[in-house]
Amino acid sequence: MNKFWIVFSHTYLSKVKSKSFIVTTAIILALIVLMSNIQSIIGMFDSEEADQVAVVTEQEEVYSQLESRTEADFELDRFDGTLEEAQDAVHDGEYISVLEIRESEEGLPEATYYSRDYTSQMAQNTLENQLQQIKVEMATNQSGIDPAVIASIYEPVHFENELIATGDGEVSDVKTEEELNGARGLVYVILFLLYMAVIMYGNMIAMDIANEKTSRVMEILISSSSPVSQMFAKIFGIGLVGLTQMVLLLGTGYFVIMQKQDELIGGFFEFFGLSDVSISTFIYAIIFFLLGYFLYATLSAMLGSLVSRTEDVQQLMTPVTFLIIAAFMISMVGLSMPESTFVVISSYIPFFSPMVMFLRVGLLDIPFWEVGLSILILIATIVVFAIIGAKIYRGGVLMYGTSTSLKDFKKALQLSKKE
Template sequence: MNKMGTVIGFTFRQKARTKSFIWTTIILALLLTIAMNIPFLISIFKGDEAGTTGGKQPVQVGLIANEYTTAAEELEQYSLTQSATPVQWTRYPGTNDHGLKTAIADEKVKGYVELVKPEGGGMFPLVRYTSVDDEPSQGVISLLQSGLQKAKAKAVAGDTLSPEQLAQITEPVAIDSREVSSAEAGGTDGAAAEADVGDINYAVIYVLMILFFTSAMMTGNMIAAEVTAEKSSRVMEILITSVAPLTQMFGKIIGIFFVGLLQIFVFGLVVAGNLMLPHNEAILGGFDMRLADLNFEMLIYGLIFYVLGYFLYGVLFAAVGSIVSRTEDLGQAVMPITMLSLVAFYIGIFNIGASDNMLVKVASYIPFTSPTVMLLRIGLDRAAAWEIWLSLVLLVVAILFFGWIAAKIYRTGVLMYGKRPTIKELRKAMKAYKI
């Protein structure tokens, strides 16, 4: 056990101190920071000071009411209650007003809205929105449509409706959106009603699947490269006399696992730090993501599937690295494992909106794809408890089986030099060793 700890500690210190690991972590952390602050950076380059106040600055728009003062007042009152597209209206008597022209020249207003009498006659004015320099804002257009709806209803109905009836007419229809599983639709016993998953769970699922794929690929290639480098430099001949091959293999896998955890911890601090910035709190608040909606069971199972999935891919990378004599041949050798991880990633990421199809259900029990696909089903409440545990049992069995095979390949391959051994040669050499 002391030798195992020595190998783990040596591998961790050696990989964590390399310039490639340090610079990769720094660059990815910087890219993550930039990506999370893109809305704030855009506002700075546009000259918008929304980021300094922690909220959205209202858009300054001119308003020419003409004789339609009631409609203009309704629009102004409605705008005060809106936070998605805050607009501050400034009244002007007409389009030729000197004050409006000066405000446009000084870029104090983004455009103006004019309520004009329609050519064919009518009780409600024609709304003419003129945007200066930029394309007409869809947010302002939506605000105009919603804000003038009540005024139009009042103009058409006159005094025949009470204020309460007008409010009910202009109030948008409430839609209760929910999802139903195929089992519930068919009336299958034990089917539970699907609750609203929440946007935050979709975001966390995306992050966890991307995290598993990138981490498994980076650390897996590190394991294979470490084994191949020691083998090609003939250091393995010295190590093999002092430490058992099995101890070496699992020591390297666990040591690099801690390196991956260190990198994930750094990225977690970067994400948490950026989320705490005032301008990001205001921006993310507009996405309607609430911590109360987060499926914490998904986080717990996600950690378990991440650890088990890492070790499954880790033993495969170690086995492949042991049969390659030159680092130049490593990329081609690990290609099949890379393709497996890509399949797992793509099945999960492209079926996030269709998590009940047969492909997802079958893939959630296959050990090579279950770390991402079963995580998807757990996050969207599509998996029963017995399905989750069955997937975990199959994953553990796969780790033991492939770990046993990888140990025999590793013990045989680390001392086989020259061309890459064939499957027949490996089988013959593996029979000489018993694990």
């Protein structure tokens, strides 16, 4: 056990103290702080004066209605000169654009929007929508139609969503809309975290083993400690590295949000829509995240032991990458139809269940035995991979030369029997 802790502490400390870890973490932390204050930073470079749109028109009533309706990041300014003079003022930077409002043959407003480029689309769309509403009201008055009738026509249809009661006259026990929204947000977070953790830290495990084989340190390590102890020491060590990085990132994000409580509505969890998520969903999130990591980490350690050059790691890790990408894509499909047969079957396949079964748990009320069965299958698969992986690991770490084929599994098993 003492040898396990030696390998574990060495793996963890060497990774945490590495320049790549420090620089990567620092950059991500800086981006979190930067993005949280992006509005303040943009405001530092913006002028205090609001952008102005020059309006050339003789339609006093239309202009007054348009001015009273417009509430945006720009202001309307009635221009007393000609259209050409207003366009010259735009070229001089006094205005961002010119709006010319005319009266059509039917006595309704029509307009032309002049600008130097297409960067002021927001102002153009806002003014177009407001003028459209003014035109509808004027056309309604001219035709003698009651404005209340027009309002009732455009009023959204009354549409409710109610659950069908069971035979006992009670509504079935399903998640509320608020719970679904919160759970959907949590599912997104866990899916991306697990995807990134497997890609980043799985490759880190394989690369670490390949580096040790390159330096021939592996021959000394494998003779002084059991393969299972050494393999899991690296898996737990790099797992703790990932946990350290995530705690730093999430802690910084939490601190930034707490500093902006006055700008947010509600607390931390309410801001992200997680206040209505049940405790069991959070527990399942932790369980499936950890099991998913250990499954793919065991595979990564096993494959990493087969290569002796760091250049070959990515090629042999390709199947693992394809598996996690497939699991991620199935989960993305399952977000819109979690009850489909394809998603249900995938939730019991160990390589996909960490993502897909958690997706079903978060969005549906499924029986506990289904979740338990998926967890048991996942744990059994991890145990089997750990046993097989330990044998391949013991023989694989003694293999040198070019090893980029899965056929090297047989050679690794033969070497492990000789030890």
